[in-house]
Amino acid sequence: MLSVKNLTKSFNTANGTVKAIDDINLDIATGQFASIIGKSGSGKSTLLSMLGALDVPTSGSIKVDDVDIARLSSSQQTTYRARKIGFVFQQYNLIPNLTALENVMLALEFGGTPARQRKQMASELLDKVGIEDDQQLRKPAKLSGGQQQRVSIARALANKPSIILADEPTGNLDSETGKKIFDLLHGLSRQENTTIIAVTHDMDIAGKTDVTFKLKDGKLQS
Amino acid sequence: MNLISRGLKNSMRSPMRSGAIILMLAISIGLILSMLVARSSVDSKIADVKANAGTSITITPAGVMGFAGGGDPLTSDQLKSIASTTHVSSTTSTLNDQLGTNDTNLTASLELGSFGARQQRFSQTSTSSSSSTTDNEMAAPPAMTPRTTVTGTTNPNSVSTNGGNLNVSSGSTIDGSSSDLVALVGTTLATKNNLTTGSTFTAYGKTVTVKGIFTTENKFQDSGIIMPLTTLQSLTNQPGAATSVVAKVDSSENVNTVVTSLKSALGDKADITSEAEQAATSVESLSAISNLALAGVIGATIAGAVIVLLAMVMIVRERRREIGVIKAIGGTSRKVVGQFVTEALALTIVSAIVGLGLGILVSGPMTSSLVSSQSSNSSNSTGMPGERGARPQAGGFARGVNQINANISQVTASLTPQVFMSAIAITLIIATIGSAVPAWFISKIRPAEVLRSE
Numbered sequence: 001m002l003s004v005k006n007l008t009k010s011f012n013t014a015n016g017t018v019k020a021i022d023d024i025n026l027d028i029a030t031g032q033f034a035s036i037i038g039k040s041g042s043g044k045s046t047l048l049s050m051l052g053a054l055d056v057p058t059s060g061s062i063k064v065d066d067v068d069i070a071r072l073s074s075s076q077q078t079t080y081r082a083r084k085i086g087f088v089f090q091q092y093n094l095i096p097n098l099t100a101l102e103n104v105m106l107a108l109e110f111g112g113t114p115a116r117q118r119k120q121m122a123s124e125l126l127d128k129v130g131i132e133d134d135q136q137l138r139k140p141a142k143l144s145g146g147q148q149q150r151v152s153i154a155r156a157l158a159n160k161p162s163i164i165l166a167d168e169p170t171g172n173l174d175s176e177t178g179k180k181i182f183d184l185l186h187g188l189s190r191q192e193n194t195t196i197i198a199v200t201h202d203m204d205i206a207g208k209t210d211v212t213f214k215l216k217d218g219k220l221q222s
Numbered sequence: 223m224n225l226i227s228r229g230l231k232n233s234m235r236s237p238m239r240s241g242a243i244i245l246m247l248a249i250s251i252g253l254i255l256s257m258l259v260a261r262s263s264v265d266s267k268i269a270d271v272k273a274n275a276g277t278s279i280t281i282t283p284a285g286v287m288g289f290a291g292g293g294d295p296l297t298s299d300q301l302k303s304i305a306s307t308t309h310v311s312s313t314t315s316t317l318n319d320q321l322g323t324n325d326t327n328l329t330a331s332l333e334l335g336s337f338g339a340r341q342q343r344f345s346q347t348s349t350s351s352s353s354s355t356t357d358n359e360m361a362a363p364p365a366m367t368p369r370t371t372v373t374g375t376t377n378p379n380s381v382s383t384n385g386g387n388l389n390v391s392s393g394s395t396i397d398g399s400s401s402d403l404v405a406l407v408g409t410t411l412a413t414k415n416n417l418t419t420g421s422t423f424t425a426y427g428k429t430v431t432v433k434g435i436f437t438t439e440n441k442f443q444d445s446g447i448i449m450p451l452t453t454l455q456s457l458t459n460q461p462g463a464a465t466s467v468v469a470k471v472d473s474s475e476n477v478n479t480v481v482t483s484l485k486s487a488l489g490d491k492a493d494i495t496s497e498a499e500q501a502a503t504s505v506e507s508l509s510a511i512s513n514l515a516l517a518g519v520i521g522a523t524i525a526g527a528v529i530v531l532l533a534m535v536m537i538v539r540e541r542r543r544e545i546g547v548i549k550a551i552g553g554t555s556r557k558v559v560g561q562f563v564t565e566a567l568a569l570t571i572v573s574a575i576v577g578l579g580l581g582i583l584v585s586g587p588m589t590s591s592l593v594s595s596q597s598s599n600s601s602n603s604t605g606m607p608g609e610r611g612a613r614p615q616a617g618g619f620a621r622g623v624n625q626i627n628a629n630i631s632q633v634t635a636s637l638t639p640q641v642f643m644s645a646i647a648i649t650l651i652i653a654t655i656g657s658a659v660p661a662w663f664i665s666k667i668r669p670a671e672v673l674r675s676e
Contacts, residue, residue, distance in 0.1 A: 054672070055670040078554050081669070087550055097231060097235050110551060
């Protein structure tokens with residue numbers, strides 16, 4: 001269960017204080033596939049960064065399974081991200097000089113998986129998202145956009161996170177590949193009972209998720 | 223795949239750039255090593271020169287050099303004072319005189335030549351002026367004649383020109399402490415006057431017995447006579463007098479102390495010089511090289527650190543997003559920093575291997591060229607101005623200084639394990655400094671930056 005209460009994030013700018021997130025309250029049940037939609041600058045990414053413990057809110061709380069992640073120290077946040085959160089980015093953000101397999105193994109290393117188990121686990125995860133054995137040994141530049149996003153999803157799943165945060169996961173993909181990626185994420189949320197929160201522009205995708213939140217000027221619209 | 227292997231893998235991510243960094247760093251490390259080698263060899267040579275500079279101190283009456291100058295010889299009291307100075311282990315006293323035609327029946331074996339004539343022109347002038355006014359039997363001035371040198375010494379070996387014992391080619395040496403009417407005669411003088419061991423000759427109105435014939439490599443010495451000091455003192459009516467004393471000090475560390483005490487004891491009555499002082503002057507130019515080499519080490523270290531620093535700053539800035547991703551997926555700052563330090567270390571170690579190899583190749587020629595160009599200057603500057611051939615005691619001294627200069631030019635580049643370890647330690651310092659600032663940059667990168675769309 002993810003529960004956000006009175007979440008506010010403000011930034012100081014030359015023109016005064018700007019509230020990027022303004023008193024947001026929302027609840028997402030475990031295993032739900034939620035989408036957040038909104039225009040550019042509406043605060044989607046800011047909300048996502050706080051849900052992913054990448055940033056701390058100005059006020060309010062974010063409780064994941066009764067732990068307030070807004071109150072964690074920097075090192076606790078890092079551990080939390082490694083074990084409880086999986087990230088899927090629009091730009092895939094794979095490490096360019098590591099192979100697909102090594103990229104997944106990196107997440108396993110940070111999650112605390114013993115070294116000897118990493119390779120086997122990473123390979124299984126990549127199999128699960130549809131990356132074949134020979135593709136697993138390729139570097140990201142030798143994979144298509146869709147394949148890279150699959151590797152990125154495998155990396156996000158590596159440590160069996162409670163929540164997967166996806167920032168425009170299909171934004172760089174053609175509609176057909178985008179649909180496949182969406183189906184993959186959707187299937188995982190069902191199989192693994194993982195909560196998935198995706199920020200998207202694609203209304204098609206948003207329409208298929210369990211719940212959709214619309215952001216405008218940092219506020220949640222019903 | 224741990225952070226070390228990632229760091230190593232990253233170091234070869236851009237072979238062209240890594241190659242350029244390695245080349246620049248290798249040159250600076252090579253320079254560090256060769257400068258360290260130069261410094262170490264120069265320092266050891268300085269220590270060597272100082273240690274072997276000798277422990278002799280030469281004391282001469284103020285204003286006297288060889289047979290030139292004026293003033294009074296050293297007195298027996300002064301000689302006692304020198305001998306009783308703390309740390310003085312032994313002394314050799316010498317009194318020099320010259321035998322003119324009126325003093326001896328020997329014929330001098332040295333040609334007068336234009337040099338000798340010039341030395342005698344004053345006595346010639348004064349004799350002629352007195353003869354013109356007194357009108358006695360000396361009216362006809364004696365012709366200028368070469369003179370025969372007599373050295374009265376407590377140690378006949380001090381006359382040797384090679385620093386060792388005097389080479390007595392026939393007969394036996396004399397006891398410097400006796401007061402017998404005996405002498406050693408130089409081989410040239412002996413030949414000229416048909417003297418052999420056991421022959422006699424007249425000097426200062428007394429009959430002196432030849433105990434032996436000596437040979438040196440020096441024509442001036444071989445035309446002279448050596449007598450016990452006391453004998454010459456009594457023959458010349460100068461009891462206790464000496465024109466030169468060489469004091470041996472018990473160890474090289476005490477030379478300066480003894481020089482100081484002698485200067486305070488003898489005041490302005492005597493001139494005191496030590497080989498150590500000469501050596502110090504000689505090694506000044508070497509010290510300059512040593513300092514130059516140290517400056518080179520520091521400069522090359524800074525250059526190396528700056529190269530690594532700039533390279534790592536560039537790499538960190540370029541991989542800002544990647545660092546954000548690693549942090550976002552749970553990598554701690556420590557792990558990211560560790561990975562980049564490994565990368566910097568890998569670059570530095572490869573550079574060090576290339577650079578140390580380069581350093582080994584160039585350090586020998588570099589040290590030789592540095593030292594040979596400097597030692598030619600030092601040999602010019604340490605020549606002894608005013609030195610004349612007629613200085614038996616100073617001869618040994620000048621030879622010592624020449625030997626020191628010869629040694630200086632023979633500095634050989636020695637690459638000791640200590641120097642090698644210093645170079646490696648400096649290399650590690652370079653890597654550490656070069657990584658510290660990028661590490662700080664890394665810690666400042668916020669993982670949230672990863673969500674910024676490009």
